[in-house]
Amino acid sequence: MTAADPPVSVSSRKWTNPFAGIWRRPLTAAALAVVLTVTVAVILAPLLAPHPPLAQDLLHARGGPSASHPLGTDELGRDVLSRLLYGGRPALLGVGVAVSVYIVLGMSLGILAGYLRGWTDRVIVGLMDVMLSVPAVIIMLAVLAIFSQSNVAAMLTLGFLSAAGLARIIRSSCIALREELFVDAARVSGLSAARIMARHIFPGLVGLLLVQMCLFSGIALMVQTGLGFLGLATPPPAPSWGGMVGEASQVMEQSPSLLLISGGLIGLMSVAFGLLGDGLRDLTQDRRQGTGSRSQRPVPVAVAKDTAEASDTPPDAGVLAVRDYSIAFATPQGPRTVVDSVSFTVNTGEIFGLVGESGSGKTVTGLSLLGLLAPNGTVTGGSAWLAGRRISGLPERDLQRIRGSEIALVSQEPMVALDPNFTIGSQLSEVVRRTGAVSGGKDAVGQRVRELLSSVHLRDPDDIARRHPHELSGGMLQRVAIAMALAGSPKVLIADEPTTALDVTVQAGILDLLRSLRDERGMAIILITHDLGVVADSCDRAIVMEQGRIVEEGSVEDIFYRPQHPYTKKLIESTPSIARTEGRVA
Numbered sequence: 001m002t003a004a005d006p007p008v009s010v011s012s013r014k015w016t017n018p019f020a021g022i023w024r025r026p027l028t029a030a031a032l033a034v035v036l037t038v039t040v041a042v043i044l045a046p047l048l049a050p051h052p053p054l055a056q057d058l059l060h061a062r063g064g065p066s067a068s069h070p071l072g073t074d075e076l077g078r079d080v081l082s083r084l085l086y087g088g089r090p091a092l093l094g095v096g097v098a099v100s101v102y103i104v105l106g107m108s109l110g111i112l113a114g115y116l117r118g119w120t121d122r123v124i125v126g127l128m129d130v131m132l133s134v135p136a137v138i139i140m141l142a143v144l145a146i147f148s149q150s151n152v153a154a155m156l157t158l159g160f161l162s163a164a165g166l167a168r169i170i171r172s173s174c175i176a177l178r179e180e181l182f183v184d185a186a187r188v189s190g191l192s193a194a195r196i197m198a199r200h201i202f203p204g205l206v207g208l209l210l211v212q213m214c215l216f217s218g219i220a221l222m223v224q225t226g227l228g229f230l231g232l233a234t235p236p237p238a239p240s241w242g243g244m245v246g247e248a249s250q251v252m253e254q255s256p257s258l259l260l261i262s263g264g265l266i267g268l269m270s271v272a273f274g275l276l277g278d279g280l281r282d283l284t285q286d287r288r289q290g291t292g293s294r295s296q297r298p299v300p301v302a303v304a305k306d307t308a309e310a311s312d313t314p315p316d317a318g319v320l321a322v323r324d325y326s327i328a329f330a331t332p333q334g335p336r337t338v339v340d341s342v343s344f345t346v347n348t349g350e351i352f353g354l355v356g357e358s359g360s361g362k363t364v365t366g367l368s369l370l371g372l373l374a375p376n377g378t379v380t381g382g383s384a385w386l387a388g389r390r391i392s393g394l395p396e397r398d399l400q401r402i403r404g405s406e407i408a409l410v411s412q413e414p415m416v417a418l419d420p421n422f423t424i425g426s427q428l429s430e431v432v433r434r435t436g437a438v439s440g441g442k443d444a445v446g447q448r449v450r451e452l453l454s455s456v457h458l459r460d461p462d463d464i465a466r467r468h469p470h471e472l473s474g475g476m477l478q479r480v481a482i483a484m485a486l487a488g489s490p491k492v493l494i495a496d497e498p499t500t501a502l503d504v505t506v507q508a509g510i511l512d513l514l515r516s517l518r519d520e521r522g523m524a525i526i527l528i529t530h531d532l533g534v535v536a537d538s539c540d541r542a543i544v545m546e547q548g549r550i551v552e553e554g555s556v557e558d559i560f561y562r563p564q565h566p567y568t569k570k571l572i573e574s575t576p577s578i579a580r581t582e583g584r585v586a
């Protein structure tokens with residue numbers, strides 16, 4: 001990525017249907033079907049019920065299933081199916097009321113606290129603590145004592161008191177979301193806090209809300225039917241699922257099927273809500289890991305046979321040799337080759353430029369050498385060799401061993417390498433210990449950390465070691481990141497646009513530093529850049545890449561004074577400082 005890349009904006013983030021791909025999960029799909037079927041049937045009760053729910057027929061009391069009574073009759077001869085259909089109305093109404101309050105209140109409090117922070121956060125967190133400390137069942141009973149047998153009042157209370165739990169979950173997710181680049185971009189573009197919350201934060205929480213909604217629906221259903229069972233809501237003879245369980249339990253010995261039917265339906269619905277919530281959570285996770293719905297799933301990349309079996313004879317030149325190297329990404333549209341049969345050799349003690357415009361494949365080439373391609377990327381052909389050892393195709397365990405100690409990376413954004421929670425000293429010490437560069441105790445490690453900080457020309461290493469990353473400037477941070485990369489004394493250092501995020505004078509300092517490190521340590525540096533000025537200034541040799549292929553390779557003098565490829569000439573012409581200085585691009 002270059003600094004020119006626009007920040008990701010929410011409007012450019014595709015809306016993803018939380019239910020997309022549900023049909024690939026039979027259990028989740030079945031749970032959704034159960035919830036929808038029962039809900040629709042309950043809503044259509046007046047049309048579907050074969051009898052009025054209160055109509056008694058004592059001559060046919062406790063009758064078994066028949067054409068006129070598909071689920072039989074109860075002890076007063078009332079049609080069980082009709083009572084189940086009508087009885088679902090208070091149950092689902094209660095669930096709907098509780099869930100609505102739970103979602104609206106929990107979400108609003110969570111987003112306000114998580115996004116606005118400060119005193120709003122403190123007040124809301126205090127309120128949440130109070131709500132969570134109140135015993136919900138006792139308050140519900142008190143409410144029912146005031147609003148006698150009011151299903152709605154009881155379920156409103158349940159939703160209100162439970163909302164604090166949801167608010168906590170939403171607040172945590174919101175705190176993470178507000179640090180995302182697209183939220184920063186929205187803030188910078190002057191959007192109001194309300195608009196950012198509604199347009200940029202809320203869409204990111206929909207999946208989580210749906211999961212919580214399903215899980216809470218199951219709880220609300222159990223509470224509602226419990227109240228019905230106790231006769232505290234929906235007074236008899238009006239049908240309710242809980243009331244039907246209560247009535248059936250009194251004639252359990254004579255007609256066990258009555259209990260089985262009413263209790264079974266409540267159990268089925270409650271399990272369906274739980275399974276639906278779990279399934280939606282898994283679907284959301286799959287989507288995050290890029291294994292979502294079939295239409296979004298990347299088509300896998302085929303690895304050429306000769307990659308796995310490529311020659312075991314190391315190329316005889318260079319500390320790093322790359323031969324016929326190809327990389328492809330699996331995308332929903334099919335495999336996409338982004339690096340195509342590139343070959344180059346980097347010698348000890350040289351700075352080697354990998355230059356080309358954005359998207360030409362420079363970064364993925366560098367990352368693949370460290371085994372750090374994104375999960376959908378694969379080296380599809382060729383081989384890479386480091387100091388005579390083949391590194392392409394190495395298992396992750398072996399790659400971990402060479403990363404940092406034989407080949408290291410410095411990226412454009414130094415904060416990628418640094419954790420804001422720890423001091424520079426502790427982070428460097430950890431790397432020194434991990435790379436095994438120092439044998440000895442705390443003092444030896446501390447000494448090595450000071451040496452590393454001095455080697456990247458940072459004055460007062462002790463002071464720097466005590467500071468946290470946010471206390472350093474961009475240039476200082478980049479020097480610390482370079483020091484970190486040097487900790488294992490790698491043979492090859494890959495520097496990916498190391499100066500792009502810095503201003504011009506700081507850029508010059510970092511390039512000077514890389515040159516002096518090369519001179520002092522004799523290591524090879526691969527400098528990835530889109531800036532021909534940087535190549536002219538720092539590199540010994542370079543390759544020019546266009547759309548994943550090498551179009552030009554040679555010494556820096558050859559590339560600038562005798563460019564062969566039209567693309568190189570165009571690149572030189574589009575770099576004003578060089579075009580002006582050289583003035584003789586053919």
Ligand SMILES: Nc1ncnc2c1ncn2[C@@H]1O[C@H](COP(=O)(O)OP(=O)(O)OP(=O)(O)O)[C@@H](O)[C@H]1O
Pocket residue numbers: 001002329330331338356357358359360361362363364365374376377530
């Ligand atoms: N995970 C990925 N899935 C699909 N395509 C990818 C992925 N990562 C990179 N690419 C594609 O690979 C190509 C090369 O990307 P790369 O990051 O190497 O470009 P670059 O030359 O370093 O440019 P820049 O400096 O802008 O990053 C680009 O077309 C990019 O879209």
